[in-house]
Amino acid sequence: MPDSKTRPRVGLFATCLVDLFRPSVGFAAAKLLDDAGCSVVVPSQTCCGQPAFNSGDRRTTREIAEQVIAAFDDCDYVVAPSGSCAGMMAKHYPELFAGEPDMAARANAFAAKTHELVSFLTDVMGMQSVLAQFDGTVTYHDSCSGLRELGVKSQPRKLLETVRGLDLVEMNESDVCCGFGGTFAVKYGEISAAIAGKKTANVAASEAHVLLAGDLGCLMNMAGKLSREGKTIAVRHVAEVLAGMTDDPPIGVARDA
């Protein structure tokens, strides 16, 4: 393991959903980054601005983006346990400031050092395996932004295969949207849930006992749909399993259940 001088300073952008709903994912991410040889810091943060961006509110988005860029100024890398938020920061922040001499350069530099957690571990830190145990059959859902904006597909599967006791099975249409889509899930709730229903059918047909993905928004959507349908498939963020931190109950399951 590199000593503290060579350990890159990684700013963990927890994402607002992890911060608020599932802090255990933040701790799992921090553990994985630490294991990979990073020095992890958590600067004061709120949200990446995606709800405003996708609602057409450019001004608010810019204000939030400026705040995030400043907060992580002294980090070598910015890592988020979410392809969606990482995609927002790495792909869309530069669009917001394109053509503005000072901010464009800062946004581009920020974007260049921003990564989704699992692909950062494998592609930047060279992580080949994890020291974790998880007994069960799992299936992995490719969240859209991570998959299409950042090319996250093989990385989580590669690391999952090194988890002792874990059996990975592929569901049909693993790369098809779960219907979450941020504010879409509330604005067009009925359509969102209909799309989620096709996803949960594919999950159930895979006969996996556990559903994993790299984005908490998608996970909450799928977990909410599964429980409404009375299906008892456990839903977790992939980081929890990779970090071997699965003591907390799955998403949507009570602690004392």
Added chain:
Amino acid sequence: MTLHPTSPHFKDNAHRAMADAQLQKALGNTRTGFIEKRALAMSKLPEFDALRDAARDIKNHTLAHLDLYLEAFEKKVVEAGGHVHFARTAEEANDIIVGLCKQYSAETVTKGKSMISEEIGLNAAIEAAGMKAVETDLGEYIIQLRHETPSHIIAPAIHLNKEQVEQDFRRVHTDLPKERDLSQPTQLLTEARGVLREKFLAADVGITGANFLIAETGTSIIVTNEGNGDLTQTLPETHIVVASIEKLVPTLEDASQLLRVLARSATGQDMSVYTTFSTGPRRAADVDGPQNYHVILLDNGRSSMLGGEFEEMLRCIRCGACMNHCPVYHAVGGHAYGWVYPGPMGAVLTPSLIGVEKGGNLPNASTFCGRCEEACPVRIPLPKLMRHWREREFERNLSPAVARYGLSAWAVFAKRPKLYRIATSVAMRVLGFAGRRKGRFASLPFAGGWTKFRDMPAPQGRTFQEQWRDRGGAR
């Protein structure tokens, strides 16, 4: 008069569509077919991505010089003995076409499949002038019998099952034996062929659209799988082409490049069964073909998209790959979109053509999953363009008040980390406590759009940032 849009009622349309068992069955049948066929066609052509780049570049170049290519095209059509008519609006296009039909004393007009004719409401205009318009594409023929509009730009009757088609044929083809067997798709096809053959022979005017117009030669190209387009444009005395201005490409070579991505993206075929080039009317030595050849070039709002942030939409070659890959389209079908063009391309184009006031729902009804952009043969950044419409709506205060208030309330906290920390720390404790027994909520105030259709997982309790600080984590 063009189709009256129901796009403002998209949610209600979608609700009905999702409760329609017949429709859901038809959509279920088609959810994977197009996708698998396209993927297979792509896998056999290693240069497919390079071809997409070339296709994008050809269209970009053409759009940048569209005025020149339109003039060049007109000149070549006239040289070949044809006529070109420019129509600014749907009404102008209909007036020109109906005028030509009258001039040639038409009684029966056959039609090849054309989305532009749907956009301008051409059938209604022809019928209103006392003539008979007959759709000859099988899917279009079926929906014409049902007085419906296409639900997909290349598969207009994809929302129907074969049992429904059988009922329609029995209802309309009353001169055929009642006891005939129509249980197989081929039997339906054979019957339609027989009925349509008489129409082809009786037609005075044949109207087609165009997949491409070639400036270099003054040629219109149609791409079909049934051969009906050829009979439509070859047999009658007069052939009228109605196409929008962005169908132009400079050269035959350019058209060939675009054809290589069109059918593969649409149906997964290397080429469609028929790719037919028409240049002017019949020449002296030709054994067949129309005596008269007219091209109507329709603007209908497109020229105002040139040079603006929606110009990229004009690259669209109408393959349908975006809707074939769209989870929202799969859930609600094409009619829910409420105007002519469904799916992601419709979500961008509709507000451009009928106004964001009426079409504004459509660019919002997307999860931004990006599968459409990934499939687009001319690389239109559809999610980005949908987002641009959301920006226009936001600027003009057109988005729903609830969404605006929700967003600004959220922004108050998102822009102030300290306030956010205090507020969320309290809120998550309360929510976490309230949800501790079940681990989820079956209903939540202010989140009815979510909890009406699925549970909301409860938060674990204390926020990550609060716990990180308490544990002495570095910041």
